Amino acid sequence: MRTATSSPNFSCGYPTPGPQEPNPQSVMDHKFFVSKTEWKKIREEEKFDFMVIGSSFASLGFVEKVLAIDAHARILILERGPFFLPEHFQNLPVPYQKVLGGLSETFPWTVSEKTWNSKYIKWLHGSVPFFGGRSIMWSGWCPRPTENEMSGWPKKTIDAAFRHFKEAEELLNVLPANQIDRGDEGIIKKQRPVLGELQDQLFDLLKKNLHKIPSATRVMHAPLAVDGRNQNIDFVKFAVPGPMFKLIDRQKALAATGKGSEIKIVTECVVKRVLEQNNKAVALETSRGIVALDNAKLILAMGTLPATTLVLNSFPQAVNAGKRFTAHFISSIIARIPREDFKFADDLGDLEIAAIYLAGADAKKGQYHIQLTALSDRDPEKNAENAARHMPDVVATASPEQLKDSKDYVVFVGAVLGEIHNNNTNNWFRRNNDADVTTNATLQVVESEADSLTWETMDEGTFQALEQVLSPKGPTQVEYWHPDLSGIGSWRKGLRPSREQIRVPGLVHEGSTMHIGEDSDPSAVVNLDYRLRGIENVYVTGSSLWPKSGSWNPTLTMTALARDLAMQLTKTNRSSEK
Incomplete structure (x- = not known):
């Protein structure tokens, strides 16, 4: 089998060296x-x-x-x-996660001044070129x-x-999160961090108590594009x-x-x-x-x-x-609950991750859903690489600062997405006078009253899920992450973060x-x-x-x-x- 070639007449160093600048x-x-x-x-x-x-x-x-x-x-x-990249960056060694965002994302449009100067919605995530x-x-x-x-x-x-x-x-x-280990036997069965006791127990809590979240419509094990069984791998992002x-x-x-x-x-x-x-x-x-x-x-x-x-x-x-123009606005709500509060605490492994999808709607049928990632990590420093590789959501993850003193907690990261309503004439995408025809368009997105209702509903629904359903001992045991101006933050018990602290300025899923x-x-x-x-x-x-x-x-x-x-x-x- 020949592995080094340049052309039939010039290969493998004969009669002259091959190309030197591949x-x-x-x-x-x-x-x-x-x-x-x-x-x-x-x-x-x-x-x-x-x-x-x-x-x-x-x-x-x-x-x-x-x-x-x-x-x-x-x-x-x-x-x-x-x-x-030949693969999803999460399937590669952990340092590759640094390529997410920055120069790997382009914005071939101009955001209108009205959008840029609005209170919550300011821009749209770009393309990966x-x-x-x-x-x-x-x-x-x-x-x-x-x-x-x-x-x-x-x-x-x-x-x-x-x-x-x-x-x-x-x-x-695509597989539901609770089926990722399906068919595996022996010592590896139920030992991987994505699926374990945490996944099943948290899903059961939400399923049985969905009525405690008035706006919720359904809950399911997160359907993830991660099935790597045809490669004999437990978890590989598509x-x-x-x-x-x-x-x-x-x-x-x-x-x-x-x-x-x-x-x-x-x-x-x-x-x-x-x-x-x-x-x-x-x-x-x-x-x-x-x-x-x-x-x-x-x-x-x-x-x-x-x-x-x-x-x-x-x-x-x-x-x-x-x-x-439509898209999804986002709230990022991060909380933790003492592991010992859960009846199944002793059954949890050294590292377990759960992924759950909970959908809901406001009083006027504006839709939202929560992408809930839960993490029980008894040794964050040791487990960092394994956790990073298996994290269900590449953006909505717990940071090292949030995990370092959370060894005795279950950490919940909620990426909460709501729909921008389709009947807002203030939202549009129009040609402008840019000389470059690949970027000569302006995007305007303005939050409407209908959007505000959905956003309020989904934030409240997420707090209800954490305080009324997931916390065995109620709201007083829930600690929320409060980001500060330094870009870090701190945990605060029993105090919900403000809208300004949880609402993300960048939209996703434009359409x-x-x-x-x-x-x-x-x-x-x-x-x-x-x-x-x-x-x-x-x-x-x-x-x-x-x-x-x-x-x-x-x-x-x-x-x-x-x-x-x-x-x-x-x-x-x-x-x-x-």
Whole structure:
């Protein structure tokens, strides 16, 4: 097996030394992505059935489903960024956690002054501009929304999501937290930190006492994209690069025997504008030159706001794009309760983590949910690396400062998400005069009275869960973390933190800028077949489609709907070939 090559005539140091300046991108281009030579040929000669912009969840969901139906489908994926991480950062050595945020997150838009100067909501989390996108740095929570939680959505779209949820869960390796050790036997059974006594006992407490939280609607073991059993690993966060590389290898093998077509992926290729004639997309203007679409269908799988910016700059007939905007606002509530207060205290291991999803709604049906992580750690210093690797939520975690004197406590970290309502005309995403067409848009988000009601309800619901349900001895035994101006903070018993201390200025899970709708809905930007209204061959994926956001994490649903789109378009392609 040859492991060192450069080219057939110049390899392994003969007749001269080989290339001396390799870089990670050139290595990956040689094995998985499109080289400069291949790119020239693609632009000048090759034709495709589908061109997909973006390489994260929706892209994988779409491409995998297309090829499962038709292995001969010709697909080109265009990714704006380079290769960065091969895996979710949490699966790598702990120091890699420092790459979260900072320069690994870009903001290709301008926030309005009104938003920046508002009291609680000030900005929106950015994009991850690398191969795999947000998948290499996400939390992995993948709840299935109920039909009630999808109120305001077209019935046809709800049905499509439900048809594909199971497939999407299998693709993303989703398991409920209490099933992560399912099937393991012997000494390792029930010994891992994610699942143990803490998970079962806390879930039972919430399940049996849900009525003590008046706004709560349901509770479940957190559905997490962490199933690593096919790799003989107990807990591994899902990320797109590995599965996409496997798909590339599979298609190469099929193509070699005439049983399929290769997937072509070009990285560091920014799509600036879609060129159209007679309501049909005909070419892409990219940072690496013009790419003709010919008869290919164009799939926008590049994130909500970048996709909307592209549409705003390319299709003036999409007059409603960006007029609606939704997202999730966040409260971060951290508490601890003495371990000895729990009847099951002696049954807890040295390190146990639990992950629970609790949903609720305010009096006007505005939705929220609590992503509750609980940690019982008798030796935080010794267990730091193990805990970091198995933490269910990559952002909502207990800090070293919070853990160092909590050896005798169960620490609860609540990331509480509420929906921004979809009918606020003060919220929008519009073109501006920026000369760069990839960033020439302004985002405005203003908290409404409906948002305020949801936010108040979810904060109170979280305090009720901690004080009335999870604390065996009631509110007086709950200590809350009070952050201070130094960025650290302290524990205070029996005193709830203020709104200013718990409300997070950054929004997440943006959506609704190109919402899907019935023909009878004049405000809809996308038809029920996912096609951009008024354009013949452009299709939209992801949470920009959401008519209403609900509060649930969007990844599972966007993957399910991308698979529905793949099924529809692949059937159409097959029919047209007959």
